[in-house]
Amino acid sequence: MTTLIKGGNGFVPSVPLRIAVRGRGTDAMALLLTERGLVRGDADVVFHGRHAHPDGAVRLTRAEDGGDWLEIGLPAVGPDVARILVVGSTDRGALRDVPGLGVEAFAPDGTPVARYDVTDAAGETAMVLAELYRRAGGWKFRAVGQGWADGLEGLATDHGVHVAGAETPRAPAPQPPAPAVAPPAPVPAFAPPPAPAASGPGVPPPAPVPGFAPPPAAPAQVPGFAPPPAAPAPAPLTPAPFAPPAPVPPRSPAAPVPAAQAPYGAPAPVPPAPAAPVTPAQDDVWAYGPVFAPYVQTGRDNDVITVEGLPPGPVVVQLEVPDAGYTGLTVLDRRNKEQDDLVSSTEDHYFGRVLATVPAHGTLRFRLEAEGPWRVEVSPLASARRLTEQEGEFRGPDVLLHTGGVADLAIHYRGDDNLIVNVFELAGHDDHSALPDDENVVNEIGKRRETVPLTEGPLLVQFEMADGPWRARLKRVQPRSGPLFAGGAPANPWQAPAPADRGSWFPRGR
Numbered sequence: 001m002t003t004l005i006k007g008g009n010g011f012v013p014s015v016p017l018r019i020a021v022r023g024r025g026t027d028a029m030a031l032l033l034t035e036r037g038l039v040r041g042d043a044d045v046v047f048h049g050r051h052a053h054p055d056g057a058v059r060l061t062r063a064e065d066g067g068d069w070l071e072i073g074l075p076a077v078g079p080d081v082a083r084i085l086v087v088g089s090t091d092r093g094a095l096r097d098v099p100g101l102g103v104e105a106f107a108p109d110g111t112p113v114a115r116y117d118v119t120d121a122a123g124e125t126a127m128v129l130a131e132l133y134r135r136a137g138g139w140k141f142r143a144v145g146q147g148w149a150d151g152l153e154g155l156a157t158d159h160g161v162h163v164a165g166a167e168t169p170r171a172p173a174p175q176p177p178a179p180a181v182a183p184p185a186p187v188p189a190f191a192p193p194p195a196p197a198a199s200g201p202g203v204p205p206p207a208p209v210p211g212f213a214p215p216p217a218a219p220a221q222v223p224g225f226a227p228p229p230a231a232p233a234p235a236p237l238t239p240a241p242f243a244p245p246a247p248v249p250p251r252s253p254a255a256p257v258p259a260a261q262a263p264y265g266a267p268a269p270v271p272p273a274p275a276a277p278v279t280p281a282q283d284d285v286w287a288y289g290p291v292f293a294p295y296v297q298t299g300r301d302n303d304v305i306t307v308e309g310l311p312p313g314p315v316v317v318q319l320e321v322p323d324a325g326y327t328g329l330t331v332l333d334r335r336n337k338e339q340d341d342l343v344s345s346t347e348d349h350y351f352g353r354v355l356a357t358v359p360a361h362g363t364l365r366f367r368l369e370a371e372g373p374w375r376v377e378v379s380p381l382a383s384a385r386r387l388t389e390q391e392g393e394f395r396g397p398d399v400l401l402h403t404g405g406v407a408d409l410a411i412h413y414r415g416d417d418n419l420i421v422n423v424f425e426l427a428g429h430d431d432h433s434a435l436p437d438d439e440n441v442v443n444e445i446g447k448r449r450e451t452v453p454l455t456e457g458p459l460l461v462q463f464e465m466a467d468g469p470w471r472a473r474l475k476r477v478q479p480r481s482g483p484l485f486a487g488g489a490p491a492n493p494w495q496a497p498a499p500a501d502r503g504s505w506f507p508r509g510r
Contacts, residue, residue, distance in 0.1 A: 002141075002293065004116045009142040012105060012113045012132070013291055015382040016073040021088050021129065022117075023101035028068035029087040029152070030058050031159055034080055038160030044081075045161060046070070058084065072132065074139050075386065083133040085144075085159070087126060089152050095121040103129040105141055107291040116143035125151040138383065288458055289313050289432050294379040304332070305366040307378050310358045312433045314460075316384055316399050317356045318377040319343060321370045324350040328369035331356055338367065343397075347467055352396035353384070355462055357434060387461065391473040397466050402459040405478035409461065411442070411450040415468025419444050421452065424460035435460065456481060 002010045021028035032044040032053065039045060043054050052059040057076040061069045070086060077084070086103055088095070095101060095118075102117040116130055124147030131142050148155040290311035297305055321327045327350040329343035342354045356378075358364050368374065385392065387402045387409065402409075413419045421442035429436045441452045454461075457480070463470070 002114050004143040006143050006145045009140050012139055012141045013383050014074045014138050016108055018106045019070040020104045021068045023098040025090055025092045026088045030070050031085040032081045033083045035082045083131050085128050086130045088129045089126040094123045109291050113293050114141040118145050124149050126155045288426050289381040291380045291382055294377055296377045298375045300373045303368050307364045310362050312358050312360050314357050314435050316353050316379050318353045321350040321374045323372035325371045330367045332365040353398045387474050389474045391471050395469045398463045400461045403457040405456050405480045407454050407477040408475040409452045409454050410473050410475050412471040413448050417467045418465045420465040422462045426458040
């Protein structure tokens with residue numbers, strides 16, 4: 001787990017996260033924002049008067065102990081959403097009076113992945129505790145701690161919510177400069193997160209948050225949203241230049257090195273694939289294999305890489321060598337004997353994602369042959385890109401996930417060497433420590449177009465060899481015939497109930 005100080009950030013797995021808002025008497029809320037930092041409409045505000053976003057990607061629940069939880073399915077968040085704010089508020093004085101104020105994020109298996117304890121709250125009554133934002137094809141978690149003295153009305157107005165009777169947008173409450181002191185001492189880990197409050201027929205809904213009006217049975221005219229002010233188009237992002245790596249401190253099993261600390265440039269030269277549309281009939285929640293925070297190491301020239309404290313099972317290993325001559329990556333066993341050849345390439349700029357299996361003792365070791373600086377990232381299967389009906393651009397070997405029904409996989413390969421594609425069918429395979437036998441579906445040389453039939457997901461599609469650029473997309477996708485992982489995780493653990501009626505949910509004078 002990464003414990004952050006104010007302003008700190010780090011990558012989190014692109015999986016459904018459960019976020020606990022800590023602090024007695026604190027009410028949670030989420031705002032889904034575009035690149036402009038504004039909501040698109042009132043549905044982009046999730047609070048106790050509207051417990052879920054219409055697309056089911058964000059849901060608010062209240063646990064039996066009274067704490068609030070935000071369940072955020074990152075793979076299901078729409079492509080127009082650039083940031084998700086995690087907000088805490090109180091109507092019992094000021095936030096400085098709230099004991100234990102903070103926020104903590106958990107992976108689906110209960111593993112804590114990020115935490116922020118607020119230590120400098122003042123007289124404000126509402127605060128953006130943290131935010132999730134897109135970066136380099138994934139998601140990062142930032143500790144924010146920005147408060148608003150005029151409460152939720154000011155916070156909401158500043159993010160494009162039209163509050164009836166509100167005046168011009170208010171500026172955030174001024175914050176005293178943070179003293180130049182060392183980070184706070186580590187706080188003992190919380191116990192595993194409690195189960196969210198039950199919901200459904202026969203179960204009373206959670207108590208409404210004080211200060212919010214519950215939606216009326218026959219809602220009146222919905223308050224309009226002020227049109228967002230015109231803003232110049234953002235300048236295109238330029239990847240950071242490749243920098244010589246700095247020494248990486250040793251990693252202990254209890255303190256994994258977060259991806260955000262790697263002194264390398266952009267993590268991947270491949271642009272992120274557009275997010276696939278999500279509907280209640282077909283979800284893409286991935287529940288196979290363990291989830292953990294990504295491990296990143298950088299270095300230069302030939303080296304031996306050791307990653308300790310990983311859960312046993314298949315993982316994705318991403319390697320980039322910008323100034324490559326020959327690049328080789330081999331798994332070593334406990335006797336330092338070469339076991340599996342993962343990479344053997346003469347590409348001038350090598351980039352690829354390959355599969356490796358963490359043994360039962362939880363230590364993965366590689367022998368890397370490289371010329372110049374390099375970057376290695378080890379991440380869970382759940383972080384791999386999804387295949388969708390929107391064509392994705394790729395380069396080099398890769399690992400992709402298919403979660404829908406029967407479909408055809410269209411491939412356009414533009415390299416000159418061997419193209420090898422394997423498929424792993426995971427339906428009914430309950431052993432997460434090892435993959436089932438694969439089926440080789442493509443083994444050809446040179447530029448070509450291929451269409452491969454895929455069975456119903458969950459499937460792991462491995463492009464074992466694919467030097468050069470290529471494209472892939474799904475065609476003729478059929479609806480799923482059942483849950484994604486029968487007998488395992490539910491088809492969509494964050495599936496939200498039907499949204500509440502929309503009405504005058506944000507009263508004046510909070």
